[in-house]
Amino acid sequence: MTRVRANDVELGVETFGREADPLVLLAGGPTMLSWPDSVCERLAAGGRWVVRYDLRDCGASTTLDPLAPAYRLRDLAADAAALVDTLGATTAHLGGAGVGGMVAQVAALDYPKAFSALTLVSTRPVAPGPVDDDLPDHDAATMAALFSRPMPDWTDRAAVAAFAADGAELLGNDPEQARTTATRIWDRTPSSEPAVHQANQLGMVFARLDCTPRWRERLGELALPALVVHGRADPFFPVGNGEALAATLPTARLLVLDDMGTALPDAAADTVAGAMLAL
Structure with a gap:
């Protein structure tokens, strides 16, 4: 773990493999731990230099006010290129998971010379908020159950981990993997402020981020090799979002994982890394 300066901000990064190998850059969704160690290690074993990083206002990256970000989605895309x-x-081969997948799409469009391949995991081709008519929205019953739960004490490490494990079952994810990830996110959060811990755990920055203008209509411009990975059991961005995204990208391969919800499971590391290495 270290911090590097790019586009006038400090970004928390972690590296795997040899610096001499081709770069795979993995944007957090919003923290770098949306990319499991297992996937990063498989990519490094396949001859790639893997660098995963935290988006602004997350993890070890520059954190000012995650409840009122003074930057736009385009700035996060510029961070990736820088x-x-x-x-x-x-x-670099650019990967993005969840909201990081939105960053990755815009970065590939706005900075085509910076990226040689694209992997998009558990994401969709429009910004947070109302979706296009052809895209399935969040599963209403799952969202009602997820957001009706009482919030934990965000300064209590064990309570936050238990909250994540409980939510994982609703999202089709492995509760123990979610518990471990939430604990690691909590440990890496440099602030003791409850709002910062909550933002790190729930990715709340994107609910307040200016993501205009739309980019879906431009995705046909992307000629670089692309992989779209989606879980068939994803209730947050149902699989139709991944199918629509892959259909819009001219060279995309769609990889649907039957046992995956919103998060990349360790059990799929070989499959996902192998597909990425094949791009």
């Missing part, structure tokens, strides 16, 4: 240059690479 990070490629800061790391000394010519181009």
Whole structure:
């Protein structure tokens, strides 16, 4: 773990593999731990230099006010492109999970020379908020159950971990993997402020982020190799979002994992890393 400066902000990064190998840059969704160690390790074993990083206002990256971000989605896309240059690479295979997948789409569109391949996990081709008519929205029953739960004490590490494990079952994820990830996110959060812990755990920055203008209509411009990974059991961004995204990208391969919800499971690391290495 370290911090590097790119696009005038400090970004928390973690690396796997040899710096001499081709770069795979993994944008957090919003923290870097949306990319499991198991996937990063498989990619590194396959001859890639893997760098995963926290988005702004998350993890070890510059945190000012996650409840009122003074930047836009386009700035997060610029961070990704600047990070490629800061790391000394010519181009990178860019991956994004969840809201990080939205960052990755815009980055690939706005900075085509910086990226050689694209992997998008558990995401959709429009910003948070109302969806297009052809895209399935969040499963209403799951969202009602998820958000009717009492919030934990965000300064209580064990309570936050238990809250994440409980929510994982609703989201089709492994509760113990979610518990471990939530604990690691809590440990890596540099602030003791409850609002910052909550934002790190729930990705709340994106609910307040300016994501205009739309980019879905531009996705046909992307000619780089692309992989779209989605869980068939995902109730947050149902699988139709991944199917629509893959259909819009000219060269995309769609990989649907039957036992996956919103999060990449460790059990799928070989499959996902193998598909990424094949791009």
